[in-house]
Amino acid sequence: MSLDSTSHPGGPELVPSRYALRVGELDVLVVSDGVLSLPGAMLAHNADPAVRAAWLKDMFLPPDVLEWALNVVVVRSGGRTILIDAGMGAEFPDLPRSGRLALRLEAAGIDLASVTDVVLTHMHMDHVGGLLAGGVKARLRPDLRVHVAAAEAEFWESPDFSRVSMPPGFPDALRSTAKRFLNAYRSQLRPFEAEHEVAPGVLVRRTGGHTPGHSVVRLASGGDRLTFAGDAVFAVGFDHPEWYNGFEHDPEEAARVRVRLLRELAATGEPLVATHLSFPSVCHVAVAGDVFRWVPAFWDY
Numbered sequence: 001m002s003l004d005s006t007s008h009p010g011g012p013e014l015v016p017s018r019y020a021l022r023v024g025e026l027d028v029l030v031v032s033d034g035v036l037s038l039p040g041a042m043l044a045h046n047a048d049p050a051v052r053a054a055w056l057k058d059m060f061l062p063p064d065v066l067e068w069a070l071n072v073v074v075v076r077s078g079g080r081t082i083l084i085d086a087g088m089g090a091e092f093p094d095l096p097r098s099g100r101l102a103l104r105l106e107a108a109g110i111d112l113a114s115v116t117d118v119v120l121t122h123m124h125m126d127h128v129g130g131l132l133a134g135g136v137k138a139r140l141r142p143d144l145r146v147h148v149a150a151a152e153a154e155f156w157e158s159p160d161f162s163r164v165s166m167p168p169g170f171p172d173a174l175r176s177t178a179k180r181f182l183n184a185y186r187s188q189l190r191p192f193e194a195e196h197e198v199a200p201g202v203l204v205r206r207t208g209g210h211t212p213g214h215s216v217v218r219l220a221s222g223g224d225r226l227t228f229a230g231d232a233v234f235a236v237g238f239d240h241p242e243w244y245n246g247f248e249h250d251p252e253e254a255a256r257v258r259v260r261l262l263r264e265l266a267a268t269g270e271p272l273v274a275t276h277l278s279f280p281s282v283c284h285v286a287v288a289g290d291v292f293r294w295v296p297a298f299w300d301y
C-alpha cells in the first residue's frame, strides 16, 4: 500500500498534522513535520537481519523502507511559546515528505514571531533543519533563545561518526547542517550543562547516548506530566530496547538511556511523546517480561 494523501491539488491537507493536549496548565501541541523514508536496516545494526525482518512483518510494515514520523512539540507556559525541535527543513532533498513544519505551524495559528524559546533535543538535521528553512530565521524574534546542551554544541564542532550505521550521504549532510545551524544561531544559543528550566514546568535534561548532548524535555504542571523523549525511543525500542539504531553515535549508552527512561515511565505511568513514534505519538509504556510494550493513547477529540 502506498498512500500520498497529504494533500490534493488546490485543497487543504487531508492528513491530521497537529494534536493538542493539556498537561496541567501547559498547552501542548504535537505538530508533524512529515515523514522520513529510511531503510529498514536503520532499525538495528546489531540485530540478525532475519529477526529484524520478522519484527517488521509482525508490525505489518514493508521489509525495506520504513516511514519514520517526525514530530515536533509546541508548549505554551505563561507568556512563553516554546518550540521543541524544528523538523527537517529542506536539508536533505531525498526526503521530500518532510520539512512541513513552517506550513503546519501557520495552519495551526502559530506565528513564528510568537516563539520565545526553542529547545533542541540534539542537533541532527531532522531536529534543527526547520530553523534553516527559507525565510524562517527572518520571521523568528531577534531575542529568541535556543536552549541546547553545551555538550551537543561542542560535539558538532568535531563530530565522531565512527559508531553510526547510516545510509550514504547522511554523515556529510548531518555535519554540514549542524555547522550551518551553529553559524546561523550561535549568538542565540543558551547552552546548559545537565538540566535547565526553560519555563515553569518545562525542564530540559541531558541524557547523552544518541548524541553526547542528546536531551529529553520533562513537562510537569498540577499533577500532570509528559516527557518528550526526542530520539531516545523509537518504535522498535519497546520490543527491542537493546537494538542499536543506525543514527546513534554511542549505541551502548543510547540503549542504557532508553531502558532507564522506559523503566521510569512504566513505573510512573507518565505519558510519552517521541520524535519518530507514529504521529501524534502520545503513548504510555508498560513492562512486558524483559522488555516493554507501547500503548498508544486513545485520541481525545
Ligand SMILES: [Zn+2]
Pocket (backbone or CB within 6 Å): 124, 126, 127, 231, 275, 276
Ligand atoms: Zn531524529
